[in-house]
Amino acid sequence: MLILHCPYCGMDVDETDLHAGGQAHLKREGPGSSDEDFEDYLFLRENPKGVHFERWRHVYGCGKWFHAARCTNTLEVFGTYPAQTLEPPQEIRDKISGKRPGWSWGMFK
């Protein structure tokens, strides 16, 4: 069972209070984009064994979306942060680098 920290409520929240929202940091490809980019945006997802960034919604609580950085292998949670960002905050990246040196995920490392 996952327990994530909701950055809005400031509470540790059980997985059953949350709703999983899939991969984080997707860039939308709208009208005018190439077919390859659109396919990538629509269908292709990271599926790592290790460091992963996900969207979660505190659905039974404040109802807000947030992001979580965690390890899909060990279920270790590196941290959570508000969704109003285009990339993981440096603090979270440093934390991951400390525990998983040399990690990379999509365009981040």
Place this chain on the structure above:
Amino acid sequence: MSNAVSALQGKVAPGEVTIREAGLRGMITLRGDLSDKQIRRVCTDMTDQKFPEAGKAHCEGDKGICWMSPDEVLLLVPYAEVNDHLTRIAVALKGKHYLAENVSDARALLYVEGEFAREVMAKLAPVNLHPDTFGPGDFRRTRLGQVAAAFWMRDEDTFAVICFRSVAGYAFDLLAASAKAGAVGHFVEG
């Protein structure tokens, strides 16, 4: 005007821990920028309570302010006064970006009273209800069994639970079953 009745009309399940429907209560959902002084002022003036921080509720008698999310509070007032308060909000916050809605008849309020009320709740919600982490003044939106609910402690032995009116029957039966099943002895006071 039609005769307003609460969801379960004061139903009671007596026992060591008693479940009681609290009857009609005025509830106003207020959304907006909670750091805004005027919004805070109208909340505190209406309820005579201090404005709560995140995850807290200040309630006394049938008045209170509950922190629901970073941009939402639930104001508790006497049922008969709801419309007066809505008018007051509309006057005080004229021109501001906010939303205030009377949700009194969309919700139900239940009380869980008794020595092991804490355990009755802990069995149903995925929340750490240890006395060190959850006490009077704390407020939590979560789920109760299969439905959304919010609760706070009125005192050491009493929980107040708010749920949607449509699921009040389920929530009441769930709490009553949990109370009937007895104490677990998990939170032994030492």
